[in-house]
Amino acid sequence: MINNNNNNNNNNKIIIIIIIIINIILLNNVNGQIVNAQSQYKNIYPFPNLLGPTDPGFSHFPLFEDLILHIRCYYNRDGEIGDIMLFDSGLPMFSTSFGNVIQMLIANNTMTKLGLSTACFFDRYGYGWSEISPKPVLAQDFARKLRGSIQMIPELANRKFFYCGWSYGGLNAQTYAMLYPNDVKGILTIDGTDIGVINDPKWLMIPRFLDMINYFKRLPNEEFKQFCRNGSLSIDYGWISNAISIPQSCIDKSQAVYYNPNQNYLNTIYQELSNMIPNANALNKLYKKAPNPSKPLGNLPMVVMSSDPDDEPSWFERQIKLSELSSNSIQLNCQNHFVPFYQPKLVINAIEILSAKSK
Secondary structure, X not given: OHHHHXXXXXXXXXXXXXXXXXXXXXXXXXXXXXXXXXXXXXXXXXXXOOOOOOOXXXXXXXXXXXXXXXXXEEEOOOOOOOEEEEEEOOOOOOHHHHHHHHHHHHOOOHXXXXXXXXXXXXXXXXXXXXXXXXXXXXXXXXXXXXXXXHOOOOOOOOOOEEEEEEOHHHHHHHHHHHHOOOOEEEEEEEOOOOHHHHHOHHHHHHHHHHHHHHHHHHOOHHHHHHHHHOOOOOHHHOOOOOOOOOOHHHHHHHHHHHOOOOOHHHHHHHXXXXXXXXXXXXXXXXXXXXXXXXXXXXXXOEEEEEOOOOOOHHHHHHHHHHHOOOOOEEEEEOOOOOHHHHOHHHHHHHHHHHHHHOO
8 A cells, every 4th residue: 555655656656747748838938929020120110119219118019829919018106006907999900099098007107096907908810010900800719819918928927907998998898897807807898899880871881991991901101101191091990190199109000000011001900890780790699698688797897988979869869778788887978989199098097987987
């Protein structure tokens, strides 16, 4: 019996050593993916310091399922331990669109006052500094990929976070919260897309919008640049002109990314517009399968920011229904759809309210 016990102990030690070695290999592999992806961006133009040379953020480039996702994080300068917040931009924008919000977050100890330790702004695949997918990424697949990418960043891994989604990002926030409810501490939608888009007559215009994107793609790059610069392209197509009220560095980087000759931006707009209705239908199915379909988000803390009801009464009514998806929600009014540009202070106030509702 003594010999058998010794043999068992030796076998257990061997198994433990093997497990440790495997974990080390896996950890190095994960870290290697991040480092290798990071090294590809050392000389990228434009560099992703969103606010310019003094930008205090740090860019992560996790490689998950063969796609690189860019996540720009800003950390509490006071070293306070607090909550994490992720920001998802509207279609067709990316991290630069939150320039005003970033400026406010990093100034005057705002992150400390909000109880935030980290604020991260990511670019969906194909926008900004994220790699474009060879095929459209549905919202539920994106949620899985985002989750996998987050787990590769040590300071974000295995921690709950607030999800802020502007416009199309609002649909992503809802999808993520339904799929991974234990990951999400609360959601903030900024004039966010809802399942009502399924029956919205405006979206009958998608084919015409896609035709315009294809027209832009056929233009020679220099001609396309001139088309952008002379004011022929509106903000609806994601073109951020010098007249938009965000930091100049964000404008410059947005424009440089937009008319890059690889046309990733235009291809990504096409992909996401094509996915809009399928994504809303998929979210609707998740809501119907929830334990309580009338409150599918349960008591998840939720702040819904909605644009002026006088401009689009039907949209505002849908925003009311959006706020009713959780029993722990509040609805706030904003002037128009482009809140991060023109009312960044309202975003800060909404974060404070969301944080309070999560206590």
